Amino acid sequence: MEKLTDHLIVISFDCLSEHDVPLLRELPNFKAFIENSSFCTQVETIYPSVTYPCHATIVTGNFPNRHGIVNNTFIQPGKTSPDWYWHRRHIKGTTLYDEAKKAGMKTAALLWPVTAKADIDYNLPEIFANRPWHHQIPVSLSNGSPRYQLEMNSKFGHIRNGLSQPELDDFVLESTVETIRTRKPDLMLIHFVDLDSQRHMHGFSSDEALAALHRHDKRLGRIMEALKEAGIAENTTVAILGDHSALDESKVVKMNVLFKERGLIQTNASGRVTDWKAYCKSCDGSAYIYVKHQNDDAAKNQVTAILAELLQDESNGIESAITGAEANAKGADGTAFRMLEAARGYYFSEALDGDYIEEVTEQDAMRKKYTFACHGYSPEKEGYHTVFFAAGKGIRPGISIKSMHLVDEGPTFARLLGLDLGDTDGSILEGILDI
Numbered sequence: 001m002e003k004l005t006d007h008l009i010v011i012s013f014d015c016l017s018e019h020d021v022p023l024l025r026e027l028p029n030f031k032a033f034i035e036n037s038s039f040c041t042q043v044e045t046i047y048p049s050v051t052y053p054c055h056a057t058i059v060t061g062n063f064p065n066r067h068g069i070v071n072n073t074f075i076q077p078g079k080t081s082p083d084w085y086w087h088r089r090h091i092k093g094t095t096l097y098d099e100a101k102k103a104g105m106k107t108a109a110l111l112w113p114v115t116a117k118a119d120i121d122y123n124l125p126e127i128f129a130n131r132p133w134h135h136q137i138p139v140s141l142s143n144g145s146p147r148y149q150l151e152m153n154s155k156f157g158h159i160r161n162g163l164s165q166p167e168l169d170d171f172v173l174e175s176t177v178e179t180i181r182t183r184k185p186d187l188m189l190i191h192f193v194d195l196d197s198q199r200h201m202h203g204f205s206s207d208e209a210l211a212a213l214h215r216h217d218k219r220l221g222r223i224m225e226a227l228k229e230a231g232i233a234e235n236t237t238v239a240i241l242g243d244h245s246a247l248d249e250s251k252v253v254k255m256n257v258l259f260k261e262r263g264l265i266q267t268n269a270s271g272r273v274t275d276w277k278a279y280c281k282s283c284d285g286s287a288y289i290y291v292k293h294q295n296d297d298a299a300k301n302q303v304t305a306i307l308a309e310l311l312q313d314e315s316n317g318i319e320s321a322i323t324g325a326e327a328n329a330k331g332a333d334g335t336a337f338r339m340l341e342a343a344r345g346y347y348f349s350e351a352l353d354g355d356y357i358e359e360v361t362e363q364d365a366m367r368k369k370y371t372f373a374c375h376g377y378s379p380e381k382e383g384y385h386t387v388f389f390a391a392g393k394g395i396r397p398g399i400s401i402k403s404m405h406l407v408d409e410g411p412t413f414a415r416l417l418g419l420d421l422g423d424t425d426g427s428i429l430e431g432i433l434d435i
Contacts, residue, residue, distance in 0.1 A: 005416050038397060045244045064332055072283075084127070096410055109125070121185070237390060252346070252347060289337050321340050347374045394416050
């Protein structure tokens with residue numbers, strides 16, 4: 001298959017929303033980029049619309065129930081910090097970077113989710129030390145490209161402040177610019193998290209989120225300049241995208257508190273889960289309910305009765321409950337017994353203590369216990385679209401796509417590089433391609 005471009009740079013600005021577009025059109029670097037791009041400001045995300053499933057969808061062109069990344073974290077009942085779907089091995093089927101590598105292309109990924117231990121030439125995976133005896137640097141080194149990471153850390157490690165933002169994105173930016181200048185990768189995947197972090201902690205339209213968008217504009221400018229300095233700007237396609245939007249919330253729903261009260265979850269004296277029959281696994285704006293044993297009809301009946309009771313009153317924070325089969329039809333995890341959608345202003349936590357519903361306070365946010373905005377909601381929620389912009393070699397400029405889906409991005413990227421992801425849930429956006 002004919003290649004349409006020599007280099008593809010995919011920049012994911014986590015939590016970039018349709019509501020950000022008016023400002024993007026005013027910020028200098030976004031404005032210049034958008035004016036030469038083809039774009040869609042009504043991109044439908046996936047269900048659940050959380051970061052790891054979204055990014056696995058972007059590189060596979062498939063829904064979560066097909067690529068296997070059905071949530072950010074594993075079902076580990078009662079664990080304060082569950083493990084994440086960090087590793088490439090969790091993705092079923094091929095990916096954009098796998099196909100690029102097979103074709104002999106030079107690949108790079110910086111903080112792109114679900115790339116730990118992936119076969120990527122220059123890999124700085126998103127993974128963090130999740131055990132008291134783990135240290136961040138060896139965890140990162142052992143799951144990515146050690147020599148490359150050591151070089152980036154020696155040059156720019158002083159910029160970082162642990163996992164804090166905006167310093168982490170500033171480190172990723174400098175590493176990105178250096179990688180473009182010195183490696184000139186054929187495929188580069190970059191994940192910036194600053195905006196998402198600020199929205200979680202301070203709210204969707206907060207001053208902090210606004211400041212993050214301004215920082216992102218400068219980051220985009222630096223990347224575009226680096227492409228010119230590397231002498232590859234004319235032969236490069238750049239895609240700017242979001243993975244999901246977000247909604248403000250002020251109340252947290254804790255289903256597991258009820259499950260514990262009704263005997264579906266057992267804990268010891270210290271509050272640690274010792275056994276469970278049903279468990280609510282949060283996706284923030286939505287949640288899966290899993291029943292431990294598929295033939296446990298008593299637990300299923302009990303969960304069904306609890307939900308029927310809660311759904312009678314909107315103040316219980318649940319907008320809807322669907323079956324596992326219905327969740328599967330939406331691309332989510334069909335092995336769940338039920339999938340819940342939070343009402344506006346609410347989101348789900350896996351906490352086992354306190355009240356069923358709690359108000360989110362400034363103190364909670366400061367302690368990072370709860371948040372003021374989140375995602376994970378159904379893509380059918382009104383005003384919840386994300387965005388996609390593409391410009392450069394292989395892209396016909398000035399085409400506005402009325403609507404598209406996150407699953408369409410992977411096949412389109414593959415076509416630009418002359419690759420094939422096989423039979424995907426998404427379709428190539430042929431109308432924007434200069435074929």
